[in-house]
Amino acid sequence: MTTDDVIMMFPAYAGGKFISNCLCLSRQFVPGFFNFDLNRITDIDYRLNTILKTIPNKDQMSNWLRYEFGEHDRDSDFYKLVKRKKLRCIRTSNGFDIKLIEQWKPGNIVKLINYEKFRLLAYGLKKTHRSLDDEDNQGRYNRLCGTLWPTYDEFAAVGFDSRKLKVDDAVRSDINQFYPLGSISIQTNLFDQSTIFDKQLFLNEMKKLYLVLGLDDFNEEATSIFYTRYATIHNI
Numbered sequence: 001m002t003t004d005d006v007i008m009m010f011p012a013y014a015g016g017k018f019i020s021n022c023l024c025l026s027r028q029f030v031p032g033f034f035n036f037d038l039n040r041i042t043d044i045d046y047r048l049n050t051i052l053k054t055i056p057n058k059d060q061m062s063n064w065l066r067y068e069f070g071e072h073d074r075d076s077d078f079y080k081l082v083k084r085k086k087l088r089c090i091r092t093s094n095g096f097d098i099k100l101i102e103q104w105k106p107g108n109i110v111k112l113i114n115y116e117k118f119r120l121l122a123y124g125l126k127k128t129h130r131s132l133d134d135e136d137n138q139g140r141y142n143r144l145c146g147t148l149w150p151t152y153d154e155f156a157a158v159g160f161d162s163r164k165l166k167v168d169d170a171v172r173s174d175i176n177q178f179y180p181l182g183s184i185s186i187q188t189n190l191f192d193q194s195t196i197f198d199k200q201l202f203l204n205e206m207k208k209l210y211l212v213l214g215l216d217d218f219n220e221e222a223t224s225i226f227y228t229r230y231a232t233i234h235n236i
Helices: 016-023 042-055 058-066 078-084 098-104 116-126 138-144 150-156 170-176 193-196 198-211 220-233
Strands: 008-011 089-093 108-113 187-192
Touching: 008 016, 008 098, 016 042, 016 089, 016 108, 016 198, 016 220, 042 220, 058 116, 089 098, 116 193, 138 150, 187 193, 187 198, 193 198, 198 220
Parallel strands: 008 089, 008 108, 108 187
Antiparallel strands: none
């Protein structure tokens, strides 16, 4: 069983923290909640009740950042204890960050795709001043792309990872100058965020992610409860 950490990569408002918390229903992961009781790592009810704390009431949506868990600190005593117990952590990132990747040396990167519809929905509900701009937007791509590059939709479908494209090495090298995810050695796993609009499709996609990450304890009932609460405050 691997104990490698994971980096979750997604733009703001895309719901990547939610996906991270779904993974933290697994006994192998520890959520970014620093009062998490490591003596109860196999207690699914405790895990579910813990991550449910990240969901505000509807009248508190504009304060949603107060409810989110923080990020693990590799230098903290809590993180060191987590690793001594051979557990895994998730570090989130709103874009490609090579310094973060080199620091964490994750076993896997999970990247969200097909998040645009949900992102616009979340942005409208949360009413914050954080920008919708991100490094994978179509305007940036149109300014950078060469004549032999794939279409924007084709590239977005593979998470802007050139390793997943059928192109020659010269084109891949050109792409990697601007989208360097394809130049690293760490495997990228994609999560289709459009499934969030259909409960069963979402559960199927989450179960698939569990298997890819080597998790053998997907709990459909607990994930369904968490999904329903999250979907409800987003009017899904």
